[in-house]
Amino acid sequence: MKYKSVLIYIFLLTVVKPCVSQELFPLNEPASSVPKNVLGLRVLNQNYKEVNLTRSMYAIRAMYGVTSKLSVLLTGSISNHHDRKLPPDLINHTHTGNQTNYYTQSPKRGVNYPYLFSGVHLYAKYRFVSIDKKNSHFRIAGYGEWSKLAVAHDEAEPNLMDDTGGYGYGVIATFLKNRFAVSFTSGLIKPDSYSETQTDITGGPDLPTTIYFGDAVRYDLSFGYRLAPEHYTDYDQPNWNVYLEFRGKKYDAARVIQNGVELASNSIPLAASSYIEVHPGIQRIAKSNFRIDFSVGFALIGNSYVRFTPIWELGVQRYFYRVKKS
């Protein structure tokens, strides 16, 4: 397959070309911190094709180094992923005599939604291990994240920031040694439930409906490599870096409770599942500060039901340093 050739090419580059690696991963946060009192701004865009339309997410993120070890990231996003209410075809019913039996089913894909404010996401990481040597380091950080969402998500897989509210926590370990850089992230996601009232098709009072999304374990692995320059001479040299990031998630099934009764599920996106994606990426850094990241993600094992692949992601970032003497 085409993408496998890309992966092999990147791996060969990593093994053959000797130079210093990079940990400024386009997707996964490294264990390293934002420098103290430095403000970073990042704009993110994500796109994927769903049937005949393109689902897009745009986000803006402010990053700040509170201390030398504690960094805080605040993100706000808009997207056309979801509506304010659940899809009307998520819950269906059959009749047995006078009895109406409700059940969940897979909603139709490719339904057009307007761009809506998705929500906010707060992320903090604290670096508690630093073993630094010349041109190398090993760091471990703990992170916590919290997200408040304003849209209705209808899949079991929790995805904090732009799909699901809730919180998460975990650890990140990042290791760099000359040609080799690797970062591993593992954590838990504990999503909030989503509630709304639905009209009773039998003419009764409105039905309180709640989705309890599945808890999830995430496990991400990132590799980074500097293509250029071969040797640093000044801050103005453009940097070209390549990355290979694996993102994995295992999550429980969602439960839908309507009017106090758990509905039978006939919906694949609401079932428990797991998957691993691979995201090759390339990055250019201008004047040692202005970062442009581009990556494309493919399903490797299983599939995410929140996203379709390939997923195209773009990120632009820069730091703003305080220049006043202190």
Next chain:
Amino acid sequence: MKLTIGMKSNLRLGIFLLVMIFGLVPEESFARLKWIDVGINGLTCSLCTRSVDKSISRIEFVDSVTMSLENTDGRIYVKDVEAINLKRITKAITDAGFSVRFVRLQFDFRDTQIDKDGFFSFKGQRYQWLQFKSNALPNSVTLTLIDEGFLPKKESNQWKKKLGISPDQNILYLIHEI
């Protein structure tokens, strides 16, 4: 010999003048810090190096910084100020998220009086030059700080053990060669 009132006044004046000439002129005014070299551990990218550069540049007494991205070290020139607190430099490095590999001071000791045990003061800080040989004082010398924070902890402890010093919080310890 009995001192008259006039002799006493002259003696007081003489003592006053001596104090003015030798006492109030600080000994460090003869020494000059030409530059400070710092080595930084954990740096792997130009963005990281830039962060360290900016963090050090914000220190009040720092005039300019030149970083070597390839060697992950930097040369700092300081302003002619009353006091230089070198711990501000190491804190700037750790604030940027990295660690100190070394801090070396390039001193010009021309015409400087250094105690036979290597003690001297400079810009509000007391230093001891360990293994100082007063008969071989070069004009320009590179001294490396061996206190914790100015070297990786393990190396600092090794030096303290090797030289048998029990550190005084008010003194920074220097050696000629590492």
